[in-house]
Every structure is written in structure tokens, then in C-alpha cells.
Amino acid sequence: MDTSFVVKDCALISIATGEEAQNLRELSDRVKMVPTGCIYYHFWGGMLRSSFDEPEYQNDFAAWAWRCLHDNRLAERLAIIDPSAYQDLEALRSELADVIDERLAESEHVPWVRSGQRFKFIRSQIVVFDTGIRITHPSEMAEQIARMSLGSIFYHFIDARRRTGQGKNDFVEWFTSFDEADCIKLTRRINRIDPYFTTLAALRRELEAVFTS
Numbered sequence: 368m369d370t371s372f373v374v375k376d377c378a379l380i381s382i383a384t385g386e387e388a389q390n391l392r393e394l395s396d397r398v399k400m401v402p403t404g405c406i407y408y409h410f411w412g413g414m415l416r417s418s419f420d421e422p423e424y425q426n427d428f429a430a431w432a433w434r435c436l437h438d439n440r441l442a443e444r445l446a447i448i449d450p451s452a453y454q455d456l457e458a459l460r461s462e463l464a465d466v467i468d469e470r471l472a473e474s475e476h477v478p479w480v481r482s483g484q485r486f487k488f489i490r491s492q493i494v495v496f497d498t499g500i501r502i503t504h505p506s507e508m509a510e511q512i513a514r515m516s517l518g519s520i521f522y523h524f525i526d527a528r529r530r531t532g533q534g535k536n537d538f539v540e541w542f543t544s545f546d547e548a549d550c551i552k553l554t555r556r557i558n559r560i561d562p563y564f565t566t567l568a569a570l571r572r573e574l575e576a577v578f579t580s
Contacts, residue, residue, distance in 0.1 A: 370544045372508070372537070374500035374515065377522040379408065379415050379491045386488040390479045391436065394428075394486055395467045403456040404490035407529070410450040410459065412491055414567050415521055425563060426450075428463065428486075435484040441470045451563050454534065493526060505542065505550055509578035517567040524570060525562050538574070553577060 386401055388394035398406075409427040424430040424446050433442035444466050453459040471477070498519065502511055515523075523537040531540050539557055542550040556577045562570055 370503075370541075372502040372541050374498045374502065374511065374519055375522050376496040376498050376516050376518040377526065378494050378496075378518060379412050380494055381408065381412070381489045382492055384488045384490050388486040388488075389482065390477050391438075391441075391467065391471055391474070392477045395464060395471060397486075397488060398428075398460065398464050398467060401488050402490050403460065404492070405488045406456050406460050406463065408489050408491035410448075411521075411525060412489070414525070415518065428467075431486045435480040435486070436478050438470070438478065441467075444470065449561065449563050451528065451561060456529070493522075495522065505545060505547075505553065505578075508538070509575065512571065512575045512578055515571065517571065520567050520571045520574070524574070 382404075384401060384405060386397050386405075388397050410425075413425065413427065424433060424442065426445060426448065429442045429445035432438045432445055436442075445463070448459075448462060448466065450459050453462065496518075498516075500511065502508055525536075527537040527540070528534045531537070536557065539554050542554050557574070560570070560573050560577075565573075
């Protein structure tokens with residue numbers, strides 16, 4: 368049985384849903400009914416997009432609250448939501464809706480934005496490519512990590528969490544096939560990495576450090 372680590376690359380395809388929000392009430396309503404692919408895209412998609420808008424806000428909801436609603440308090444509350452802390456996208460959706468509804472309850476009026484500033488809900492579809500690279504043992508990973516594309520890092524470390532049964536990344540999942548003490552240590556160190564409040568380039572450097580030290 369081949370237990371090689373199959374290195375894959377990926378890209379997120381953006382698909383318009385036609386759903387929009389022009390005020391906070393509409394945002395609350397739409398968040399509760401759009402496909403989970405929208406929640407995924409607006410929290411994680413920015414890591415793969417070539418965008419430098421509001422880099423201090425990791426998710427699109429926080430960026431919109433700051434840039435279009437001019438609601439710094441809401442933007443800050445949305446910005447600290449860490450999607451990696453939730454078991455699944457429905458749990459993340461619930462937290463997002465709660466934060467928005469809490470702000471609505473505090474507001475004496477519902478702020479609107481101009482028609483050109485509406486929040487447009489986009490859903491994502493991931494396209495996966497086989498790079499042809501195979502890694503046969505954890506000792507080879509350090510050299511290969513540095514060569515991996517940012518799409519590969521996203522696929523194996525971030526997207527894997529929604530693909531694997533227990534929300535693990537592909538590196539940790541692969542280590543279970545090796546009965547070695549070093550793999551247990553590597554697993555612990557990798558599990559301490561939070562992939563959200565960072566960039567894919569920085570995440571790749573963190574993983575490289577885990578495998579080289």
C-alpha cells in the first residue's frame with residue numbers, strides 16, 4: 368500500500384450568488400440563508416486573493432463593516448472571529464450571525480450604504496491539481512515545504528480541516544501512518560499553529576521551521 372504524501376495545489380473559483388446586502392439588517396438575513404460556501408469564501412478566500420485592501424481585517428465581513436458601514440466597533444468584533452476555532456461552517460455561521468444581531472440590538476438605527484457599496488455574497492468552489500510530487504517519509508518534508516506553492520499550503524493545511532473527519536490538516540493526518548516518536552512531536556507542534564491570523568507565506572515559513580528544527 369502506497370502511503371506517500373501526495374502534494375496537491377488548488378485555486379478558489381469565485382461564483383456570484385446574486386445575494387446582496389445594503390444594510391446591517393439585510394446582512395443578518397442573508398448570512399443566515401446563503402450557502403456555507405459563501406461563509407467559507409468570505410472568511411478564508413482572502414488568503415488566496417491578490418488583494419491589499421484593509422489587510423488588518425482578515426474576513427470580508429469585517430472589512431465591509433469598517434469600509435462601507437463605518438462601524439469600527441462591529442468591524443473589530445467581526446475581525447476577531449477565528450474560523451479555525453469552530454467545528455464546522457454552520458457553527459461559524461451561527462457565531463457570525465450572533466455578532467451581527469448583537470450589534471443590531473445595540474443600534475438605534477440601521478445604517479445603509481450606497482448602492483455601489485453593497486456586500487455581494489460570493490461562494491467558492493475549489494479546483495484541485497495534482498502536482499505530481501510524492502513524499503515518502505516525514506524526513507523529506509522540510510525540503511519540500513519550502514518549495515510548495517501557497518495554493519498547496521492552503522489546500523493541505525487549511526482546506527483539509529473541512530475534508531478530514533476530525534478537522535485535521537493533511538500533514539497531521541499523514542503522520543498517523545508512521546509509528547515514530549518524531550511524528551508525535553511534529554504533530555503537537557503543527558497543532559499549535561493558528562492558520563487564520565497570518566498569511567500563507569508566513570504559514571509556510573512556520574511549517575518549514577517545524578520540520579527543520
